[in-house]
Amino acid sequence: MTDGRTSLLRRFRDLAGGAVILVAAWWLLALILANRVLPVPPVVFGRLFDLLPEPLLSHAGASLGRVLRAVGLATGFAVPFGILLGRNRLADSLFSPAAYLMYPVPKIALLPVVFLILGVGEAARVGIVALVLFFQMLFVVRDAVRAVPASYVRILSGMGGKPIHTVRFVVIPAVFPAILTGLRIGTGTALAVLFFAETFFTRYGLGFFIIDSWSKVAYTDMMAGIVSLSVLGILLFTVLDLLESVFVRR
């Protein structure tokens, strides 16, 4: 069995262990509080299965679709732009200071601006999540490109390699783990932003479902929505881990 598979199995085992501890802590807290705002896990899981497949699957599908489109959009822009900043000093000196200033700005604060520019439809919800991921990935990719040893480029040049070969054989393989790291760092924040963005001008998405259940005082439904959103986050993380174990070789 390869090291990658072994570490992946270990990761699944760790995740299962973590889930058991979390559910136990939740159960204990629910028993201590004895408040219907926080139902015990068996009640929530029972309700979760009642809500499946509909309406929960439609809400989860809407959220997942938005995240995936945002990931595609952010990757499509951040990777080439990050490579450009990492390889070209002029581009780096021109754009990096502005990007650096934008990095700490909480992107969720731009949500009204995004709604006003892109309208109140899907484009705005996907756009705001893509914006969060874009900045997370941009600097990780740029720094990964900068960290490529100069000796690699010299070796390729010595074999007659042109800049396109450097990008193909060195930069992209070197940057791929950084893309996954950027996505992993960004996914948590992206889901938080998505949750918020789904509370406006839509009737689909886990964010809408959770807030809607809360407003209807349907706390068990609300908790089922929160569990679903958590499962979605874990799924995304697991896919990133899978990609890393399959494609990143060291």
Add this chain to the structure above:
Amino acid sequence: MLVFQTCAAGYDGVPVFRSVSFSVGEGHLYAIIGRSGCGKTTLLSCAAGLHALYAGTVSRAGEVVHEPHPRIGLVPQDPGLFPWYTVARNVGLGLEIAGLSRRSAGYRQRVEQALQSVGLLHCAARLPSKLSGGERQRVSLARTLARNPDVLLLDEPFSALDALTREALQDDLVQLLSVRRIAAVLVTHSIEEAVFLGSRIAIMTGRPATLHELDSEPAGKPGRWSRTDRAYAEQCRRVRELFAEADHD
């Protein structure tokens, strides 16, 4: 054959070496000894077509070298294997750059031959991280050999290895130069290595550095010495004295 004619090169207009002239024929190795920073690597970079000369020419088989040439191979001090590719893919990189398809029989054959010539065919599917230092340096050599070079530029390729591995690789190199009729230039800090491998030996010293050939005898074959011979030890001692004199001047 590789010929340097009154070559000078440097950085930002400041010459690192000047008036460098020598030639090396097939099956022979020209060994250059010098201290760190004296311009040895720059000299090899010029021969590899990676660094422009201020003056003079480097020519291979009568053709002036202006840019990297497929028949000129550079083996760096750091093996520089790409950690994300298997050993076989690393070895075949030069062929891919030259436009050979990885699926072609020619590609597979040349990669296998190159790995076989350094005794690492069984490591083809491994990642570089699973190899020892000596094996990585062998793969680096195989990567250069896969391109079928007739000139090898060796930039202290064995300096980071332990003594026994270094000697084993020196022996392999002697075999390769002889079998493949390759002309080689080796830059090294090691007098023992220069004596063992060198058909001729020169030292590089001064600022800007110049080249002083130490031996006026006819060029011998690489590996003509036995390391346990008294004559080899005597030659090393003689070269060390000459090096000290030239370095002092």
